[in-house]
Amino acid sequence: MSREKFSLILQESKEIAPLVRHLSFVRKDGQAFEFIPGQFVNLFFEFQGEMLQRSYSLANIPGQSNDIELALSYVSDGRASDYLFNMMRGNEILCNGPFGRLTLREEQPKRYILVATGTGVTPYRSMLMELSKRMHDTQAEVVILQGARTPEDLLYRDDFVSFADKHEKLSFYGCCSRALSNPEQAYERKGYVQDQFEALNLNPENDMVFLCGNPNMVDAAYAKLTENGFTAKNVRREKYVHASH
Numbered sequence: 489m490s491r492e493k494f495s496l497i498l499q500e501s502k503e504i505a506p507l508v509r510h511l512s513f514v515r516k517d518g519q520a521f522e523f524i525p526g527q528f529v530n531l532f533f534e535f536q537g538e539m540l541q542r543s544y545s546l547a548n549i550p551g552q553s554n555d556i557e558l559a560l561s562y563v564s565d566g567r568a569s570d571y572l573f574n575m576m577r578g579n580e581i582l583c584n585g586p587f588g589r590l591t592l593r594e595e596q597p598k599r600y601i602l603v604a605t606g607t608g609v610t611p612y613r614s615m616l617m618e619l620s621k622r623m624h625d626t627q628a629e630v631v632i633l634q635g636a637r638t639p640e641d642l643l644y645r646d647d648f649v650s651f652a653d654k655h656e657k658l659s660f661y662g663c664c665s666r667a668l669s670n671p672e673q674a675y676e677r678k679g680y681v682q683d684q685f686e687a688l689n690l691n692p693e694n695d696m697v698f699l700c701g702n703p704n705m706v707d708a709a710y711a712k713l714t715e716n717g718f719t720a721k722n723v724r725r726e727k728y729v730h731a732s733h
Contacts, residue, residue: 493532493582494519496556498575505641507562508607509573510547512555516580521556525549525592525615529556529585535567542568545610545700546586547644549617556583559607559643590700590726592618596626597696597722601688603681603709605635606643608701608728613644616651623657630658631688635681635705637666639673649675682709685716692717696724703727 496513504510515521523529528545548557562569575581590611592600600619602612612632622628632652636642642662652660652675663677663684677684682705690697690713697713699706706727713723 491584493584495580496531496583498577498579498581499555500577501573501575504559505636505643508641508643509560509562511558511560511572511575512548513557513581513583514555520554523550523586525618526590526611527586527588528611529558529583530587531558531568531572532582532584533568533571535571540567540571543587545588545590545607545614547610547613549614551617559610561607588726590698590724592622595696596622597628598694599629599631599696601631601633601690601695601697603633603635603697603699603701603705605681605701605705606728608726609634609643609648611700611726612698613647616647619658620651620655623655628657630655632658632660633663633681633684634661635663635665635701638664639667639669639676680708681705682712685709685712690716690718692719692722696722699723699725701728 495516497516498513500512502510523546528543530541530543532541544558547559548555560572562573592615604612619630632648634642648660652658660675661677662675663679663681665680668676668678699709706725
């Protein structure tokens with residue numbers, strides 16, 4: 489864990505959904521960047537004379553490259569959005585980390601249920617290889633529920649669908665509150681992520697649930713889980729609050 493700041497250089501910035509960009513950086517000093525899937529980094533930048541700090545979960549899979557990949561949603565009048573969306577390849581930004589405890593630990597549940605909305609799904613992308621290992625070693629099952637308004641808003645959808653196709657113990661569902669594809673895809677579900685809980689036959693003795701994303705979703709999902717006997721022992725939560733100033 490590095491609390492000291494270091495410089496990153498932007499390698500790529502691309503749109504991955506309406507008003508969402510995927511940013512890929514490397515460390516300017518060339519050192520390796522090590523982290524645990526599910527952790528985040530802080531970015532520091534000056535905007536109109538004020539030094540600002542924002543936190544973003546890491547999207548890349550550890551060990552596959554030395555990149556530092558993040559997903560960023562555009563927020564109207566958001567200073568971070570204005571700054572980061574307008575960064576160009578080769579631009580620098582200060583960073584520290586990694587931090588965070590939304591990670592896969594030593595527990596060995598029979599099933600992981602990973603629930604997210606928006607960019608809250610980012611840490612689950614970084615967990616894919618570790619989840620693959622656990623599915624193989626412990627025979628654990630994995631369910632990923634991603635919530636969005638429409639199918640085009642599902643972040644890293646192709647990554648999750650491809651991974652589910654290759655791993656029979658992993659299921660991915662894109663839960664869309666406004667519209668589905670035409671024709672509807674097999675992984676799509678209508679409604680909110682927490683609407684899928686009943687069909688999963690939740691069991692606090694067997695399941696470990698991760699909740700990440702919009703605070704309203706996290707609170708609503710946690711309320712449903714507690715009604716089914718879950719506690720903080722088998723639910724891990726992280727709320728994403730967009731800064732608009």
